[in-house]
Amino acid sequence: MSETTTFPAAPASAATATATSTGAPTALATTYAEVTELRAQRPDAIAEAWARRRTRPTVLGSERLMIVAADHPARGALSVGDRPTAMNSRSDLLDRLRTALANPGVDGVLATSDILEDLLVLGALDDKVVISSMNRGGLAGASFELDDRMTAATAAWTVGAGLNAAKMLCRVDLDDPGTLNMMTACAAAVDELAAGETIAMLEPFLSRRVDGKVRNDLSADAVIKSIHIIQGLGSTSAYTWLKLPVVDEMERVMDATTLPTLLLGGDPQTAPEETFASWERALQIPSVRGLIVGRTLLYPSDDDVATAVDTAVSLVR
Known part of the structure; x- marks a missing residue:
């Protein structure tokens, strides 16, 4: 982390945590050691914290x-750019997430339950949009990568915990039978989430293997085709949103749907200035409802998370 990065102020101890307007504590732990101690001694406190x-x-x-994303580790995707082990450290990732969430322009976070619950007991999720991640079974580099089954949050847990949405990765490879398992599971989850009046956020791609590695086709026509396939999942689309990559011809891409859409930041592949400029152009499209960005903001090349988040927030606001 950059030495100039600052983290949100925390209470002196879990026992003296400051109170919210409802009287509930904002944090049950203030150090990562306390998070572990709470998990060991009082696991029931996590469900109570969701309720409060x-x-x-x-x-x-x-x-x-403006949403920050951190569900990559559960799929074994720990690299950022040319740093293969960038996301190895949980404490470092949590530091970066807490820096991002301390910015008042950041609306919330998308992550798997383990990360969300760490942030919860640290008091970082009050008044935030919280999105669970559902299908993490498609491990990065695995022979079964495209058979992306539901191994993380369930729709029932997402609704019961009072979260705003659940996200599903929906990679379609016409040569891989695992695609049908993914579509079937996602369709069922769309229905279950809709029954609980909770958003299903679908992230579609047309994908294929190149030299044994899964590659997403980011041409405009491929993204359009993926949208049409995936937005038809489930009995109702009333609570369905999309999470789409920023590609060329975004106006034509967005004409493929009427669903509310957040733009995917993805793993940084270009200079930050080029990335931010492409986001700014796409954000002008009326059906685009904001950004959902992970590694680009949490692991910028200069490790100045606060500045990267400030820049992204300025584009959204």
């Missing part, structure tokens, strides 16, 4: 959303 958490609506008027 101050929630917020996903959409506030016409404001666009």
